[in-house]
Amino acid sequence: MVEVWTIEVADGPRWNAASWRRAYGEGLVEAAVTHGAREWSWVVRDWGTLVEFVFADDESWLRFRRAPGVQAALDAAPDPENGLWVYNGPGGSSPVRVPRGPAPLRQSGAAPTPEPEPGPELWQQPVGMRAGLFQEQEPTVRAR
Numbered sequence: 064m065v066e067v068w069t070i071e072v073a074d075g076p077r078w079n080a081a082s083w084r085r086a087y088g089e090g091l092v093e094a095a096v097t098h099g100a101r102e103w104s105w106v107v108r109d110w111g112t113l114v115e116f117v118f119a120d121d122e123s124w125l126r127f128r129r130a131p132g133v134q135a136a137l138d139a140a141p142d143p144e145n146g147l148w149v150y151n152g153p154g155g156s157s158p159v160r161v162p163r164g165p166a167p168l169r170q171s172g173a174a175p176t177p178e179p180e181p182g183p184e185l186w187q188q189p190v191g192m193r194a195g196l197f198q199e200q201e202p203t204v205r206a207r
Contacts, residue, residue, distance in 0.1 A: 066118045071148040073111035075141025079186060080111035087136035088114070094130045099123035100188070111146065113154045 070091075072080040084105065095103055095116050102117045118124045127133060128149075140147040 066121055066124055067115055067153050068084050069113055069150055071113040072140050073146030075146050080141055083141055084112050090132050091136050094132050095127055113181045115154055125160045150180035178198050
């Protein structure tokens with residue numbers, strides 16, 4: 064199964080994510096291809112940058128993630144505590160990779176209506192109702 068992994072890097076107080084990409088981007092892509100990445104893409108946003116990698120399986124991703132060059136690049140992020148996100152799936156602002164199918168038609172008889180739930184069994188009712196002492200009554204409204 065194809066796995067998409069994303070690394071998002073936000074601008075930091077000392078330097079920005081574009082500088083981080085220029086310094087570590089080529090090494091990250093080289094390590095990804097060496098460890099089995101099928102494709103990758105960089106996305107630049109006004110708050111930082113992100114890179115998406117597509118791996119054949121989780122094992123390839125884990126081997127990539129444990130590579131010393133990748134660890135060094137992630138440790139050198141502009142704000143490694145609050146501005147670095149690594150997660151499975153496409154980037155948060157990425158479009159859906161597979162287009163949606165057509166919406167179902169709204170027609171009568173398209174789906175059966177649910178059947179009402181059966182009432183409680185005799186043994187589940189309060190003792191007074193079992194003996195017929197209490198009757199469930201509709202509330203009455205008095206006209207003024």
